[in-house]
Amino acid sequence: MTIKHSRMSLFVMLIFLFALSLSAGATQINYTELEHLFKEPVTVSATGKPQRVSQSPVSMDIITHDDIRRSGAIDIPQILRRLAGIDVSRHYKGQSDVNIRGANQPLSNRMLVLVNNRQVYMDNFGMTLWHALPIHLYEIKQIEVVKGPNSALFGFNAASGVINIVTFNSQWDNISNVTLRGGTQSHASAAVVHTVKPTETMAVRLSVKGETSDGFSRASMMPQPTENDAIEQSAFNIDGVFNVNNISDLRFEIGESQQETDSTLPFHTPALLDTSTRHYKLDYSLKHHGLWQLQLYRNEADLEIHTLRFFSPGNNPPSKNALNVFQLSHLFSPAMEHTVRFGLEHRKNTIQGRDIAPEGGSFTMDVSRLSSMWHWQLSESWHMTQSYSADYWNTKRTGSFSLVEPVLSLNVNDYDRSESEYSYNFGLVYEYSPLTQYRFSAAKGLHVPSLMELARINSQPTLGTESYGNPTLETESNTTVEFGFRRKLSRHSMMLESSIYRQQIENVIAGTAYGFTSFSGIPIGGLGGSLSDFTFENVGDTYITGGELSLQNDRSQPFQWRINYSMVAHDDRENANPSHYVDFEETVPKHRVNVLLGYDWKQWEYNLDAHYVSSLKNYQATVGDPVVTRRQTQVDDYWILNASVGYNLNDRVRLSLDGFNLVDPHQERFSYTITGGSSVGGSNKIDSAVLFSISVDLD
């Protein structure tokens, strides 16, 4: 601990010395000011270069602070559902699976999620606990959604896309607010965000939030080993900026969150997740011959799982995951038509605990990467962007473990492994006119197996199961070719966007399960040490063909509308392994239609969003029985209708009545059966909810 702290202190001192030795220039990227200047959101998530969204070479959307505020949404998946190409499936009030352009599944892990460029995607299971993010929706400046692979810029796991949540910068944005909310399902939540400027060169924003709520329908919930509510959550975050001098800033973040919620784990396992996260971040920006950025952060996550499957109910010791990241980048223009970015990154990911090393020890993954980006303005109408990344990763296990009789032959040396990978992004943009843009892009993204997929060890002979990771898993890759089009219809203040794409996901990582060894077709579980096995394997490739069409009017109009349609078609080409839990052809809805309407009248704001999702099939979870089942059930197509009415009492106080899923209680994900004793079946239906909130802006 002492060594860790002294290293950190040394880093900070070096940063200060470097900064103080320079002079002349300006400071960090001011998103708010640039948005006012260009009359549209700006982003660095497309290529690493500051860009207007309308000029990015990738397909992307930005959800603004105002979109979030008007929506009345209580979590981010609810807002993401509005976008074309985003697949959102809600299991519980506190858990949703989100993926971009198909290939969605429980604990979707192909999409990287960041908050201010800090990874909040958790490497243990490869998941994002949206509800547990230690930020309040009110402090979000914008949510940047990049569709398609972007590993060349962000590294592993930006395989299907990236969501970067950008919060306000306390240096420029004085955000202070109190929000109280209550309603059906015994929902009660409170959040306070407050910005202070103790000195002229320093600004700090503090946010604290807490929430408690039942699930949508307790009667239909999976029986839990404890009597907890569906969600209990609390978090705080401190986000400060220190203006070192007129060319450099030091931004720091410290935060913590605690959450207890129902969740679905791999193999469609319902569970109660008890999660505790902490993070510490330093982000130093310098404007000197371009833009330099140095980012250091540490994420810690303790995860406690309670389920009737794989684990004994009761007090289980948590698995502990720690991620340390060092990132350095330099963006500059060597010549007028050229912009270049170089990046260097190292990350160390360690997990320990009962799920990884029941007899002590740990599993570690180190990743080093070099990346580059080159933007070339070929002419006034054409520009091209190329990004490349070379990644080197290695893994190591310490401590011993034992399994009774795994189907996969595991060798302890398999855990000491190193691999090299590469990824790229290529984008060519043709601006036919100031209003019309054509895009062509090709990209390869990488999804490295999660720590659990590689190294999980859980043997439960008394329950008749063994669950373990597979250290020989190959990295999954996503190669995408896309053609896009963007047209501003100035006469009607409308924007029309469209894209068609083809993706190939190679070496799909999936849970595989093997039943008891049998005699003449009769299972002999529990006899002779025979166990059912739950593990992970590369099960083949899937090809995805899809398209998106989106039309919207200018957001500054009193009457706002937006409509989009997404189509996605999978073609699974599996290898000869019949034991896997993946079937994208059937389990991902093919069609989605989203309609958003908004109207402002005097102090009133009316918002309505409707979503149509076509039917799908899904796997059926089994509880209380370790026998392998891969039965599928039909999930009918469904509508979601959300409506929000806001009344601005004055410039500072806003009252809001928000209704969710008002027309159609429906099932979005799995069905379940409980066997043993009396056999029970059912599904988790997403019910309606109505919440009332009061929001007060403070001075």
Place this chain on the structure above:
Amino acid sequence: MLSFCALLIEIVKLARNGLLEALVLKYLKPLVGTFIWLVLLSHMPARAGSITEPDLELMIRSLGYVEQFSENSIDSLFVVFDPAIKRSVNEAKAIANSPSVAQSFESIFKITLSDFLENESVKLAFITSSVSDQSNKIYLHAKDSHVFTLSTDKDCVLSGACILSVTTKPALEIYLNERTLSDLGFDIDPVFKFMVKRVGRER
């Protein structure tokens, strides 16, 4: 609005009875057809207009990214026009009457090109359209007198007479002539540079 709702209903109907899947999923022809339609749509002519208040607001905001002006604010704006050219005169009037310009500068002076070329006290000059035909003279004088030149006429930047041009119709565009910027001795925020169209001309 009605046609918009009708379209939505039709899409949902098609999706419900499986026709959409048959049409879109298996053959992809409608997608291709949509793209052809989009391509045709993209060839609708774009409208351009004269100088507007949003253009001037954009101009004023852009000046905030010039290092010399962010450190020391500038009080006076000189609008260079040609009395013989109606468009130039109208632009000069529009700027002089602009509320946002009036709010940002203590003094706004309309000045003819010939007067501008003889005046060494000008530090910030807006070059109206058509006047930029005299680009070489403007450039040389701006260089000698350290004048920041800007316009809503892209050609002024392309010719090298102006450092910056801004326009909001038909789409928001900012052009920056880096060579002129450097020759005239000004610096601009690197983030701003990364986000605008940068041009340069050998002189």
